[in-house]
Amino acid sequence: MLNRVILIGRLTRDPELRYTPAGVAVTQFTLAVDRPFTSGGSKEREADFINIVTWRQLAETCANYLRKGRLTAVEGRIQVRNYDNNEGKRVYVTEIIADNVRFLESSGGGNREEGGSSNANAGGYSGGGSSNRGGGSREQQDPFIDDGKPIDISDDDLPF
Secondary structure (H helix, E strand, O other): OOOOEEEEEEEOOOOEEEEOOOOOEEEEEEEEEEEEEEOOOOOOEEEEEEEEEEEHHHHHHHHHHOOOOOEEEEEEEEEEEEEEOOOOOEEEEEEEEEEEEEEOOOOOOOOOOOOOOEEEEOOOOOOOOOOOOOOOOHHHHOOOOOOOOOOOOOHHHOOO
């Protein structure tokens, strides 16, 4: 069985950092990911708004360096959880639990950084190589090397 997700999009708001009662860092943010087609006769692209959750050191790194509008790649797994709300109705939440986040633009927000993208890795997963040092070609180590194309989303288009 396999549950693996790779997304590239822009943050719709700054990440929200919280801590569990046990002191474990958790960050939540939403990624706007363009759909590969346009709707109907209009030339406007639609986007999906996907909830992302990061834990521990990765959560703190994301809270420190990610900002609204920044182009970001996320690798992780889909998780569906449910709970009963105050009205007694069952609510289902689908989210991505990220174990690798790559910052595809410099913190200035303009072009991508020289020499590739910055990394934030958690756990033991390196996403095919988290460093460009050592053997192998750069294309084999970085699966996002050519996918960092900008997504045209203005602040007015974001629902938050």
